[in-house]
Amino acid sequence: MSKLLRLDPIACDGHGLCAELFPERIRLDDWGFPIVDQRSIPPALEEHARRAVADCPKIALRLVTARTVPGER
């Protein structure tokens, strides 16, 4: 199953560690908050993604298995 990074924008305080640890898929906006690439993460990059998730001080980043949500968008 393909993996995706999901950010909780309410929990995120913009520490920016994730962008340092996983620049392939995370960059910072003009205010230092992460812009997370929504494409699925290839297995070769999964380890980087896991480190970004593990080091977030606000536990705002999660690695999830892609799923579709019925009934809502």
Place this chain on the structure above:
Amino acid sequence: MTTRTTAAPAEAPHGVARLLAGMRDDGRPVGLQEHLGLHGPLVGGSGLIERVTASGLRGRGGGGFPTGTKLRAVADQRKRPFTVVNGTEGEPASRKDKALLRTVPHLVLDGALTAATAVGSREIIICIARSAARERAVLAAALAERRDKVHWRLASIPDGFVSGEETALLSALGGRAAKPTVKPPYPFERGLDNAPSLVQNAETLAHVALIARHGPGWFRSLGTETEPGTALVSLSGAVRRPGVYEIELGTPLQGLIAQAGGPSEQIDAYLVGGYFGGWTREADLRLTASSGLGAGVVVALPTATCALAETARIARYLANESAGQCGPCARGLAALAGGLEQLASGKYDDRSRLARWAQQVAGRGACHHPDGAARFVTSALATFAAETDTHLKHRRCRHRDRGVLRAAGA
């Protein structure tokens, strides 16, 4: 039709005035007996979800989500759901839901009852803004007239642009601040008290009440193939008779303006879809959700006001109304407002940064507030490009901000 009582079903409304068909000239609310005389008895809930799905009705709170799909998603949950009527209408330029609740309350209540029955709710919570005192009194009186087999509750929600967002609404009902939460979980799966929650806009439910009575075929006899039915529009600005109008979806903008007695002065541009919407100068634009009608707000902006100052003032309002929970929204909307203010005063050309910021904030919040605000700003910069050049060149504008775009209710 599954059940039929002794009273003969009333004839389905023929014209474009469906929801507003029974509105009294004196503006007083239509009572229960009068309502039943006009629309006939409410038909039972069995098969309702299929009929609403077949009708093609979409939510009229701005999201435009297919109502039948939402009803099905809630009905399919294992736990007993709550039904929540969203009548908060936090957008300052919108008044259609309040108009509906104040004049034909039983139509909304019928829709809520039949939807609640279809999804298996025993409790219906009607949410209105704290400031909506008259609507609260009308609804309380209307509820006292009814003998329904559900528990009705009337709730007041703090006023605010985002407090009507469905997760913010459910947070407020749960005793927390009226601020959005992260999705998933979506309200249809886990909402109030962790139970599935059907949150529907007041106008949407009024349409449901009529679809229950007259069927999907009748509903589809007006509107377009993909967006059937009628919709309420809150029209303000440079027209002779501003107010709430019921239009057939797909009606050209100029048709709506004509219904309101035509322009009261020269019109420069139209804001379609309210403060989450966009600007246009195409008077033949057909009004549908896909053309940006959103929650049904249209403002005719006169030539004799400063479009940039008006836009900057609303951008500041939207920034102030951010729940402040998500960084890109809290910081980005303030930056957008500041950049627009600089442009409006002709002090500084920040257009390249404004474009980048608008792109950066879109889609970055727990709710759609930043997306909508970014769309509003981007559209203003495109539509008023020539005015912007003039402001920067002359450092002033021929017109002052007349406050056509209202930044707070009333």
